[in-house]
Amino acid sequence: MNIKVKKINIDAKLPFRATEGSAGSDLFACIENDIVIAPNERMLIPTGIAIQLDNPALGAFIFPRSSVSYKSGVSLANCVGVVDSDYRGEIKVPLINHSDKNFIVHNGDRIAQLVIMPVVLPEFEEAETLSDTERGSGGFGSTGI
Numbered sequence: 001m002n003i004k005v006k007k008i009n010i011d012a013k014l015p016f017r018a019t020e021g022s023a024g025s026d027l028f029a030c031i032e033n034d035i036v037i038a039p040n041e042r043m044l045i046p047t048g049i050a051i052q053l054d055n056p057a058l059g060a061f062i063f064p065r066s067s068v069s070y071k072s073g074v075s076l077a078n079c080v081g082v083v084d085s086d087y088r089g090e091i092k093v094p095l096i097n098h099s100d101k102n103f104i105v106h107n108g109d110r111i112a113q114l115v116i117m118p119v120v121l122p123e124f125e126e127a128e129t130l131s132d133t134e135r136g137s138g139g140f141g142s143t144g145i
Helices: 066-072
Strands: 003-006 025-028 035-039 042-046 049-052 058-063 074-076 081-083 092-097 102-104 109-118
Touching: 035 042, 035 092, 066 074, 092 102, 092 109
Parallel strands: none
Antiparallel strands: 003 049, 025 109, 035 102, 042 092, 058 081, 058 109, 074 092
């Protein structure tokens, strides 16, 4: 499968899979100056790219990079980002610093990973009742710890 990538910024790097078996493609910061993210602060980091998904049954999902999250305490502010098939704007990554130290984003840093996955596009219909199950409406720990 080929995904068209448009550089919004001439210095942008295309998403890149680090190994043949990588499910995600690295996304890179595309910034003129370093960005300092203070403890508990959120910043929106541009990647300098836009993508084209030709199939509405596909979505591009942005996940944190495990090494960045573990080593620095910096992750995605929204946990997982969703890039819809009809979005053509620049992909930006909302990072949050959960650590007690400043985190510096440099141009070209790998800041997240992009995974292309199928999505189901259901039609929703209102219902007066739902079928019974063993669990029912039990949630938030109702099945045990």
